[in-house]
Amino acid sequence: xxxxxxxxxxxxxxxxxxxxxxxxxxxxxxxxxxxxxxxxxxxxxxxxxxxxxxxxxxxxxxxxxxxxxxxxxxxxxxxxxxxxxxxxxxxxxxxxxxxxxxxxxxxxxxxxxxxxxxxxxxxxxxxxxxxxxxxxxxxxxxxxxxxxxxxxxxxxxxxxxxxxxxxxxxxxxxxxxxxxxxxxxxxxxxxxxxxxxxxxxxxxxxxxxxxxxxxxxxxxxxxxxxxxxxxxxxxxxxxxxxxxxxxxxxxxxxxxxxxxxxxxxxxxxxxxxxxxxxxxxxxxxxxxxxxxxxxxxxxxxxxxxxxxxxxxxxxxxxxxxxxxxxxxxxxxxxxxxxxxxxxxxxxxxxxxxxxxxxxxxxxxxxxxxxxxxxxxxxx
Numbered sequence: 001x002x003x004x005x006x007x008x009x010x011x012x013x014x015x016x017x018x019x020x021x022x023x024x025x026x027x028x029x030x031x032x033x034x035x036x037x038x039x040x041x042x043x044x045x046x047x048x049x050x051x052x053x054x055x056x057x058x059x060x061x062x063x064x065x066x067x068x069x070x071x072x073x074x075x076x077x078x079x080x081x082x083x084x085x086x087x088x089x090x091x092x093x094x095x096x097x098x099x100x101x102x103x104x105x106x107x108x109x110x111x112x113x114x115x116x117x118x119x120x121x122x123x124x125x126x127x128x129x130x131x132x133x134x135x136x137x138x139x140x141x142x143x144x145x146x147x148x149x150x151x152x153x154x155x156x157x158x159x160x161x162x163x164x165x166x167x168x169x170x171x172x173x174x175x176x177x178x179x180x181x182x183x184x185x186x187x188x189x190x191x192x193x194x195x196x197x198x199x200x201x202x203x204x205x206x207x208x209x210x211x212x213x214x215x216x217x218x219x220x221x222x223x224x225x226x227x228x229x230x231x232x233x234x235x236x237x238x239x240x241x242x243x244x245x246x247x248x249x250x251x252x253x254x255x256x257x258x259x260x261x262x263x264x265x266x267x268x269x270x271x272x273x274x275x276x277x278x279x280x281x282x283x284x285x286x287x288x289x290x291x292x293x294x295x296x297x298x299x300x301x302x303x304x305x306x307x308x309x310x311x312x313x314x315x316x317x318x319x320x321x322x323x324x325x326x327x328x329x330x331x332x333x334x335x336x337x338x339x340x341x342x343x344x345x346x347x348x349x350x351x352x353x354x355x356x357x358x359x360x361x362x363x364x365x366x367x368x369x370x371x372x373x374x375x376x377x378x379x
Contacts, residue, residue, distance in 0.1 A: 102148075102151070131156070132157055135163075143169075146171065148174055149174075156181065161186075162184060162188040165193055166188065172196060172197050173198035173199075176204055178202065183206075186207060200227040201227065202230060203231070206233075212238040216238070216245045220246045222248065223246045225249070228256060229255035231256070239264065240262070242266070246271060250275045251276040253276075261287050264279075268292045274292075277303070284310075285314075289313075293318045295321075302318060303329035307332070314340075318343075318347075327352065330359050351370065354374075
């Protein structure tokens with residue numbers, strides 16, 4: 001295509017890029033790479049950034065080496081398996097605009113790994129584990145990280161998380177699953193990452209109330225989502241701190257044997273903006289649900305798992321107070337019956353989704369109540 005036939009791409013693109021440095025010719029030059037000849041790097045990067053589909057950007061990056069290199073500049077999210085950790089030091093030069101990084105060490109290791117790494121010795125997998133030094137280096141190389149996920153990074157502790165928190169002060173989401181991070185690291189996040197909105201803690205056995213209380217004190221004003229699962233040393237003390245300092249909390253997910261009514265009462269009274277509540281706690285009763293129904297009037301999603309102490313009284317409180325409830329999940333709640341669903345049907349007219357499984361006292365009658373009263377429900 002001749003230069004004068006190249007279409008105008010987008011009026012919003014900076015005008016200095018629309019004047020191509022090519023002169024018109026009288027003959028067509030088929031096969032000439034006009035795009036790479038005429039378009040500067042920053043214009044191609046601008047075009048890539050407007051392709052919202054990751055698959056489309058990846059496909060374009062295969063056109064040539066230049067596009068492959070430039071496409072990396074537009075990439076803001078990256079997921080890394082354990083088999084790629086040996087190349088972690090190359091990330092800053094390859095993905096300079098990275099904002100969201102997820103490292104998952106739960107993925108399997110291919111059998112041909114030894115062929116890929118000549119220095120690999122059988123049984124030596126240290127290079128496949130993210131270390132504290134590596135995590136600290138990530139903070140140094142990517143100070144503008146917004147989201148960080150560390151899945152089964154068992155070699156990571158507070159010694160790595162603390163320096164990262166000091167560098168990545170713009171961090172908004174942190175996912176720690178099966179990491180040996182302790183109170184010092186979580187406290188550092190609370191002290192340094194004042195924009196943190198989303199925190200997920202799962203199987204972090206070293207964490208205690210001390211760390212979570214310090215975090216609530218530090219980021220209480222910004223925190224909107226909190227997940228705690230199988231952290232055996234986190235108790236009602238932490239939930240009381242959340243209730244006292246996290247007034248903007250909208251999403252709470254708890255899976256615990258050490259959190260009881262006292263903690264849930266504190267959260268329900270102190271977090272009136274709560275919209276999503278997922279509970280898998282073995283020693284929580286109707287009193288907690290009554291407090292939720294009284295105080296959390298904006299609740300839209302409630303999920304109750306394996307509760308043997310909840311009864312219809314608790315659901316009646318939800319039906320009376322949570323008029324905006326749209327999604328209800330009941331799994332293995334043995335003492336909830338048709339009367340509980342009748343209370344939901346009477347009070348929660350906006351319900352759109354209902355999932356019931358293993359609740360042996362709920363029969364067809366309860367579902368009929370829902371079907372008649374909640375016209376938008378999907379069972």
